[in-house]
Amino acid sequence: MSGSRTPDQLEALATGASRRLADATAEQALRWAVEEFGDDLIVASNMQDAVLIDVATRVKPDVDVLFLQTGYHFAETLGTRDAVAAAYPDIRVVEAHPEQTVAEQDAEYGPKLHDRDPNRCCHLRKVLPLRATLADYSCWVTGVRRADAPTRADTPIVTWDERNGLVKVNPLAAWTDEEFDDYIERHGILRNPLVAEGYLSIGCAPCTAKVAPGADPRSGRWAGSAKTECGLHA
Numbered sequence: 001m002s003g004s005r006t007p008d009q010l011e012a013l014a015t016g017a018s019r020r021l022a023d024a025t026a027e028q029a030l031r032w033a034v035e036e037f038g039d040d041l042i043v044a045s046n047m048q049d050a051v052l053i054d055v056a057t058r059v060k061p062d063v064d065v066l067f068l069q070t071g072y073h074f075a076e077t078l079g080t081r082d083a084v085a086a087a088y089p090d091i092r093v094v095e096a097h098p099e100q101t102v103a104e105q106d107a108e109y110g111p112k113l114h115d116r117d118p119n120r121c122c123h124l125r126k127v128l129p130l131r132a133t134l135a136d137y138s139c140w141v142t143g144v145r146r147a148d149a150p151t152r153a154d155t156p157i158v159t160w161d162e163r164n165g166l167v168k169v170n171p172l173a174a175w176t177d178e179e180f181d182d183y184i185e186r187h188g189i190l191r192n193p194l195v196a197e198g199y200l201s202i203g204c205a206p207c208t209a210k211v212a213p214g215a216d217p218r219s220g221r222w223a224g225s226a227k228t229e230c231g232l233h234a
Helices: 007-020 026-037 051-057 075-087 102-109 118-134 177-187
Strands: 041-044 064-068 092-096 139-141 158-161 166-169
Touching: 007 026, 007 158, 007 166, 026 041, 026 051, 026 139, 026 166, 041 051, 041 118, 051 177, 064 118, 075 092, 092 118, 102 118
Parallel strands: 041 064, 041 139, 064 092, 139 166
Antiparallel strands: 158 166
């Protein structure tokens, strides 16, 4: 952790802010985070769109942006990452890499671990790299929204992330799908081209499918299994 505050101090800060900012707008939540943490925060993005990045850069143009480089991304996702970096030249994209390449993981665990044990694959390629990267910060900002899925319906604006040991801010938590789409249209926000093709919740290519019309957007993740979260937020 790069800040001078202890975990207990950060937890107390998050607890107080959770109450005070329970009804905060996205801008208010981000301004609080930037005022409290400055460069000691990072914004996470899966590069499905640049909404959170756009909102964050209106408060802090040179914000750090975390991208989990799992080795399994769609080419379109990597292209969106590069387009975002060009559109917001002051940001710093911080790539979190797993300890093993895909080939090294295949050699140890066998090919297509994502098919046989998706929870372990997510843990190795997402959860552990995230934890290692967040160890350099005191706060992370995510685009999690309550409308995303039933498992996220109680997402607070500010919370204490006990698993990773830092403050977590979810400035878009209260945004509806309509508000989210309206923001994209009004501001001309970059969006992963796969969204227009029916991929409404984009993760790693082997575990992401198109969503049937009218279905839960996250039904395209780990389709055919009981898995609904990669472990980053649950």
